[in-house]
Amino acid sequence: METGDRDWARYWRAPESSIEVMRAHFETHRYHRHSHETYSFGVTETGAQTFTCRGARRTSAAGMVMAFNPDDPHDGHAADELGFTYSIVHIPAAAVTESLDDRRGRHTGSPLFAEPVLHDRAAADALRKLSAAVTGGQRLAVDEARDAAISALGRCTPLRTTLALDDENRPRPRRRDAGIVRVRDLLRAEYAREIGADELAAAAGCSRFALYRAFMADVGMSPGDYQRQLRLRSARQLLAEGLSPARAAADTGFTDQAHLTRWFGRCYGITPARYRAAAFNGAAEPSGRPRALPA
Incomplete structure (x- = not known):
């Protein structure tokens, strides 16, 4: 991962659970545009970070909460040279949907948080307690x-609801161009294979240029970035199952382990080896000196 000397990150995965927590301080690291299959909720502790999400530039300063829905493309970097410290929790979509549906007394599909930056102390405190619980391992x-x-998150912001979850527990959109659906399905089914722009255009039934524009407008990232995202998600799962970074890279279409490591760091802020260690040992070794996690 290409970061400065004062950048550090530490990762935890809850025992017998797929809830994950990262705590990090970044001054020079810049996230490449990416998304997660989970809901991801972050709390900025010090400094401020700037990111683009849902067509606008956002800033999360100390005490603010970030709420990313599944498949919400975003990037991110420090707002100034002092950097920022934050923690982020990744929670499976099904768990969020079940909890909020139980509270609301209805089952209408996957809830979507309307705003990516929230100003709510109770929600921030609740996320800190969840982070602390994950690091405690109970x-x-x-x-x-x-x-x-x-x-707490459900109380502090309006929620929208999708019609349903798809077969991979991600929000399913209400409407989508049939050509884009075919391209997404092709990339999901064969993400590890080298696929050219002409093949994708043929699947969509339009020119390469029209496909690129439509895909960017619909998905929020290019077909190439989307394919890489699918490879990263698959590699992440294989690492959590115990495969080595080299094997995970080979099985998911990356050129080699170095190629996987470079993109894993750009999108997730941690190396594949440290992520794998977190899945088995509860916490990955930090890349710098971590500060105490707030209770």
């Missing part, structure tokens, strides 16, 4: 802190 404490955090 399953019941994690489950209770997760439900409390989701409830």
Whole structure:
């Protein structure tokens, strides 16, 4: 990962759970545009970070909460040379949907947070407690802190709802151009294979240039970035299952381990080796001196 000497990151994965927490301080690291299959909720502790999401530039300063829906493309970097410190929690979509539907008393599909930056102290405190619970490693404490955090987030902002979740537990859009659907399906089915722009254009039934514009407008990233995102997600899952970074790279279409490591760091802020260590040992070794996680 290409970062400065004072950048550091640490990662945890809750035992017997797919909830993950990262705490980091970045001054020079810049996130490449990416998304997660989970809901991702961050709390900025010091400094400020700037990112683009849902067609606008956003800033999260100390005490603010970031709320990313599944498949919400975003990037991010420090707002100034002093950098920022933050923690972010990744929660599976099904868990958020179940918790909010239970509170609302209806089952209408996956809720979407309307605003990516929230000003709510209770939600920030609840996310801090969830982060602390994950680092503590007690399953019941994690489950209770997760439900409390989701409830606090649901109370502080309006929610929109998709019609349903697709077969991979991601929000399914209400409408989508048939050509874009075919391209997305092709990339999902064969993400590890080298696919050219002409093949994608043929699947979409339009020119390469028309496909690029339509795909960017619909998905929020280019077909190439989307394919790389699918490869990264698959590699992430393989690493969590115990595969080595070299094997995960080979199985998901990356040129080699170095290629995977470079893009994993650009999009996730941590190396594949440290992520794998977190999946098995509870916490990855930090790349610098970590500060105490707030309780």
